[in-house]
Amino acid sequence: MGPHSTLAGVIALAALLVTDVSAQSCPGVTGRFQPKMGSGYRYSVLATGLRNPRHIAVDAAGNLLVAEAGSQAVRRLVLQDQGDIVCVQSNTQIISGSTNHGIALSADGKTLFTSNLASVTAYSYDAATGQVGQARPIVTGMSFQGSHPTRAIATSKWSPDTILVARGSQSNIDTLAVDRAAARSMIKTFSISQGLQAAHDYATGGEVLAWGLRNIVGMTEDPVFGGIWSVENQMDDLRLNGRDIHNDNPAERLSYHGILNDTENRYKGLNYGYPSCVPAWDPQNVGIDGLLVGSLFKPDNVPNVDANECANNRMTGRLHFHAHTAPLDIKFNKNSTAAYIAFHGSWNRNPADGYRVTRVDFADGQPVHHVTSRTAQVPVMENSNIGACPMNCFRPVGLAFDEKGRLFVSSDSSGEIYVIYGA
Known part of the structure; x- marks a missing residue:
């Protein structure tokens, strides 16, 4: 093959690469960043210009619902396949002044829930039209002046009348x-049907599923095995015996809470230690003999x-993650062979860490890795x-x-x- 043929081959390959890159963009959508993808994964940018989008949900018709903390609104993105990617056909605000973080749908998809600092609100919802009914608070009394205003919520298909609500420190x-x-x-946990009749007070109503969890920002239910899982943001500026150990401790945590409709759920009501006990990520840095990854210490x-x-x-948690990486959500794939976790990223360590989506492999309803795995x-x-x-x-x-x-x-x-x- 001569030099001109080689050059022609390079140009042809470059053209294919450009075509492949352009295929990852919807018309009029230009992402600010170019993520690095793990083996076997690719991405596209679906939407830009949203106001502080937090938790999201897919409705029964395949539309994407987005809780925008910046405008305290919910947006409905009607989606349409375009070649090998998906794009937004229409983008409409369907609720205003309702949320600062959480969003969930009932098991039948006909009720939409949102959360903010003070309450959880329910709306009747039609996935086909995007129509929502009147706002009906179902959990109230959660407001306080503090550093953790998010109220993560999740619903259950195994226990359809139950909504889970997390309140941080x-x-x-x-x-x-x-x-x-x-x-x-x-x-x-709270009964949805009872909350629609008369709102629950967070402090006095419902049942405690788990406590001693500093700040739970993401929860989910395993779709195959029914287990409830949470991801936790642990303590900042940690010191032990006057020594600063905060850069690599404590660990962020993935915790298991059993199955909601299991009448003998041995995980129900357990205390996970906060604020008195925190999990280790780097035991050597802690300096306590016999301490392992995930072990609790004071x-x-x-x-x-x-x-x-x-x-x-x-x-203790079921798995643990790098200190200060801030896991904010967790979701399982359809066959529960993996859970995906969104790490918002650190502000309390140097160098920065997090700012990624990772996968944790599962088998038979539990992670395949040991609790002490790093x-x-x-x-x-x-x-x-x-x-x-975190700025760029x-x-x-x-x-x-x-x-x-x-x-x-x-x-x-x-x-x-x-x-x-x-x-």
Whole structure:
């Protein structure tokens, strides 16, 4: 082959690559960043210009519902396949002044729930038309002046009358959270039908599913095995015996809470330790003999508890993640062989970490990796230049699968929605 033939081959290959890149963009949509994708995955940018999009949901007709914290609104994106990607056919605000984070649909898809600092609200919902009914608060009494205003919510197909509502701590170290009656740093379950008749008070109503969880921002139900899972943002600025150990401790946490309709659920009501006990990510840095990844220990300036209480009488997570990476959502694929987790990214460590979507592999309803593993995460979508974070990168928040196995990802910092194919 001569030099001209070689050059022609290079030009032809370049043309194919350009065509492939352009095929990943919807008309009029230009993403701000070019994510680095894990093996077997590709992406497209679905939407830009949203106002602080947080959690998202796919309705029964395949439309994407987006909770915009920036405008406290819900938007309905009607989607349409265009070649090998999906694009937005129409974008309409369907609810205003309703949310700052959470969104969920009932098991039958006919009721839409949103959450904000103070309450959870329900609306009748028609997926075909996007019509919503009158706002009906079903859980109230959650407001306080503090550092964690999100109220993650999730619904169940295994227990269709149940909604889960998480309420975080009032501050980094919330000393009152040692009292279960404070109704902070916990996940509670509520009857939807009863809430539609008369709103539940968060503090006095419902049932405690789990507590001692500093700030739960994402929850989900395993679609095949029925288990409830949460991802937790743990303590900042950690010190032990006057020594600063915060850069690599404590671990962020994935926790298991059993099956809601299991009358003998042994995980129901367990205490996970916060604020007195936190999980280790880098045990050597902590410096306590025998400590493993995920082991609970007592740091400085927390409510007094005997060290044995942390080791023996508090529940540990099922998997653990790099300190301060801030997991904000978790969703399973259709056959429950993997859970995908959105890490919003750190502000309390140097260098920065997180700012990615990863996969955790599952088998028979549980992660395949041991609780002490530091290698359970498989890269799916990452920032190409994490050194530019947090100011100049995408920051994943919400996740949602559609029936075709496409994974939608919101980025609040950039006002974008991405789609991951191959999940």
